[in-house]
Amino acid sequence: VSDEFELIDWIQKCQRTNSPLITLGIGDDLAALKWPADDLLLVGVDQVIDGVHFDSKIHSMNQIGRKAMNRNLSDCAAMGCLPAAAVAAVALPRELSLDRAKELCAGLRQAGDAFQCPIIGGDTASWSGKLVLSVTILGKSAGIKPVSRSGARPGDAIFVTGPLGGSILGRHMTFEPRVKLGREIAPIATAMIDISDGLSRDLSQICRAAGVGAMIDASLLPIHPDAAELSRRDGIPSLDHALHDGEDYELLFTSAGEFPKAIRIGQITSEPGIFIRGNDGVSRPLVPRGWEHQIGP
Amino acid sequence: VSDEFELIDWIQKCQRTNSPLITLGIGDDLAALKWPADDLLLVGVDQVIDGVHFDSKIHSMNQIGRKAMNRNLSDCAAMGCLPAAAVAAVALPRELSLDRAKELCAGLRQAGDAFQCPIIGGDTASWSGKLVLSVTILGKSAGIKPVSRSGARPGDAIFVTGPLGGSILGRHMTFEPRVKLGREIAPIATAMIDISDGLSRDLSQICRAAGVGAMIDASLLPIHPDAAELSRRDGIPSLDHALHDGEDYELLFTSAGEFPKAIRIGQITSEPGIFIRGNDGVSRPLVPRGWEHQIGP
Numbered sequence: 085v086s087d088e089f090e091l092i093d094w095i096q097k098c099q100r101t102n103s104p105l106i107t108l109g110i111g112d113d114l115a116a117l118k119w120p121a122d123d124l125l126l127v128g129v130d131q132v133i134d135g136v137h138f139d140s141k142i143h144s145m146n147q148i149g150r151k152a153m154n155r156n157l158s159d160c161a162a163m164g165c166l167p168a169a170a171v172a173a174v175a176l177p178r179e180l181s182l183d184r185a186k187e188l189c190a191g192l193r194q195a196g197d198a199f200q201c202p203i204i205g206g207d208t209a210s211w212s213g214k215l216v217l218s219v220t221i222l223g224k225s226a227g228i229k230p231v232s233r234s235g236a237r238p239g240d241a242i243f244v245t246g247p248l249g250g251s252i253l254g255r256h257m258t259f260e261p262r263v264k265l266g267r268e269i270a271p272i273a274t275a276m277i278d279i280s281d282g283l284s285r286d287l288s289q290i291c292r293a294a295g296v297g298a299m300i301d302a303s304l305l306p307i308h309p310d311a312a313e314l315s316r317r318d319g320i321p322s323l324d325h326a327l328h329d330g331e332d333y334e335l336l337f338t339s340a341g342e343f344p345k346a347i348r349i350g351q352i353t354s355e356p357g358i359f360i361r362g363n364d365g366v367s368r369p370l371v372p373r374g375w376e377h378q379i380g381p
Numbered sequence: 382v383s384d385e386f387e388l389i390d391w392i393q394k395c396q397r398t399n400s401p402l403i404t405l406g407i408g409d410d411l412a413a414l415k416w417p418a419d420d421l422l423l424v425g426v427d428q429v430i431d432g433v434h435f436d437s438k439i440h441s442m443n444q445i446g447r448k449a450m451n452r453n454l455s456d457c458a459a460m461g462c463l464p465a466a467a468v469a470a471v472a473l474p475r476e477l478s479l480d481r482a483k484e485l486c487a488g489l490r491q492a493g494d495a496f497q498c499p500i501i502g503g504d505t506a507s508w509s510g511k512l513v514l515s516v517t518i519l520g521k522s523a524g525i526k527p528v529s530r531s532g533a534r535p536g537d538a539i540f541v542t543g544p545l546g547g548s549i550l551g552r553h554m555t556f557e558p559r560v561k562l563g564r565e566i567a568p569i570a571t572a573m574i575d576i577s578d579g580l581s582r583d584l585s586q587i588c589r590a591a592g593v594g595a596m597i598d599a600s601l602l603p604i605h606p607d608a609a610e611l612s613r614r615d616g617i618p619s620l621d622h623a624l625h626d627g628e629d630y631e632l633l634f635t636s637a638g639e640f641p642k643a644i645r646i647g648q649i650t651s652e653p654g655i656f657i658r659g660n661d662g663v664s665r666p667l668v669p670r671g672w673e674h675q676i677g678p
Contacts, residue, residue: 107421111530111590112530112531113459113573113575114423114424114425114456114457114462114518114520115423115424115425116423116527117423117424118421119416119420119422123416124404124413125413125414125416125422126412126413127411127412127414127466127468127501127517128410128411128412129468129469129470129503129515129517130470130504131470131504131506133506133508133510134510135510136506136507159411162411165411169424171426171517173426173427173515173517175428175430204424205424205426207427207428209428209430209433210433211430211432211433212432213430213431213511216510218426218428218470220424220517222424232405233408233409233410276410277410278410
């Protein structure tokens with residue numbers, strides 16, 4: 085991008101900061117918000133990088149912008165909070181056209197707008213490298229206590245909100261953040277995380293945080309058709325794809341209660357260590373592998 | 382960096398989140414804060430990029446981490462607010478050693494700690510590209526109304542907090558964010574900005590935001606010895622370096638009052654357009670150029 089200032093002007097004109105929270109919107113050194121006294125403020129950052137989280141030769145700028153925002157909205161979902169506002173920093177390849185940079189920003193904005201999450205600040209720079217885009221999100225508790233990763237208790241059931249595996253075939257770019265579902269789950273969940281690094285690794289985070297273990301039942305695990313398709317191509321069992329692939333962006337949570345909209349896949353155990361009971365009835369250790377966040381060679 | 386998880390563990394262990402604001406610190410999907418009811422929340426993001434804002438072949442990882450945080454602390458200074466917490470996203474070159482990555486994070490943390498600004502969240506990824514580091518800062522108004530860029534009024538005096546120009550010789554990496562001074566200035570300032578893009582461009586932002594103009598007096602402009610040194614090397618007048626170089630990170634503000642710790646350099650005019658009165662008494666248009674944020678060829 086050769087004219088960053090034109091891009092910045094355009095971004096500022098597009099962004100309607102109609103949130104009642106915002107007292108000073110995009111375009112100053114910092115934005116200012118009047119935070120509601122009863123709401124906890126949640127904050128986190130997530131980035132997408134060319135060749136790691138997307139491939140700029142395959143994916144459109146709009147998709148890339150959307151993914152960057154949706155990853156952050158998914159973090160809100162995993163806490164049971166509501167998105168409130170976001171800021172974004174983007175390192176733009178110098179050869180990227182102004183139109184494509186605008187398309188990127190439009191994708192960001194559209195994904196945020198779908199959840200009333202305006203972009204209230206940003207930083208752009210052009211450079212000789214590839215595209216890097218980081219988004220920081222602010223969420224508000226809005227009447228529901230945020231769900232950490234660390235509250236799982238022995239005997240809790242383990243749930244996921246949808247089928248897993250094979251997201252690399254395309255879903256990793258097009259997933260819907262489970263914000264609404266996260267709000268419904270939060271009151272009954274003891275721990276929650278969104279599945280970005282893969283079930284085995286994200287479950288190990290929950291177990292480690294609480295000093296507990298888990299037993300997964302292979303027969304209960306919902307396997308996505310993409311995992312089966314990928315298995316046909318690479319010969320790796322679809323179960324392994326469901327267990328270890330990343331970027332499903334479904335919610336993984338533990339609860340002593342029931343939640344009919346989600347799928348129960350196992351149980352938290354007092355003894356540390358994660359095991360999977362196969363269809364043969366034998367339990368084997370489940371070693372966290374997790375997706376290595378790498379697209380292409 | 383080959384073992385991101387080890388790096389993340391180390392970061393989490395180092396960070397003491399002793400702020401009373403923080404109810405859930407680093408290590409979850411999002412951090413949570415209990416925001417004080419009387420304080421506005423300020424937020425913004427700023428990134429540093431290899432080859433643009435630093436050169437990883439010259440500057441230490443600790444310096445780079447510090448600069449990334451200090452740029453954000455300088456944004457707090459420019460609003461007259463106090464830093465409260467920060468999150469960081471870093472795209473790490475795959476060949477960077479774990480020790481150097483730790484050094485980067487330590488620099489970030491040390492710069493934040495100097496202003497009681499803990500890092501409460503982050504995202505790391507390794508990739509085939511060069512180092513990109515973005516920091517998002519949360520600031521609190523803490524009893525002082527934030528100063529926007531847009532309140533300059535005709536007749537206001539224009540001030541800077543220190544000598545300008547030639548920061549590329551080294552100060553752009555080692556500057557001290559003017560947080561304390563910003564707090565002192567805020568109650569009397571009508572508009573404020575930190576000089577990152579160069580005086581001429583940052584002043585044009587202030588003028589554009591208020592629909593006013595400015596007259597700068599060349600004889601009043603404090604020229605840094607680095608600008609003179611650079612002038613000896615490149616033949617460009619040191620005054621031009623003071624007017625257009627960027628990354629001084631001094632504060633530029635307008636006020637109807639006096640502020641003895643800062644240097645008055647001119648006056649806001651009702652007629653749009655920025656002019657500079659030379660030592661010959663003649664006023665000439667001052668065309669915003671601004672530093673192009675480019676280190677090396």
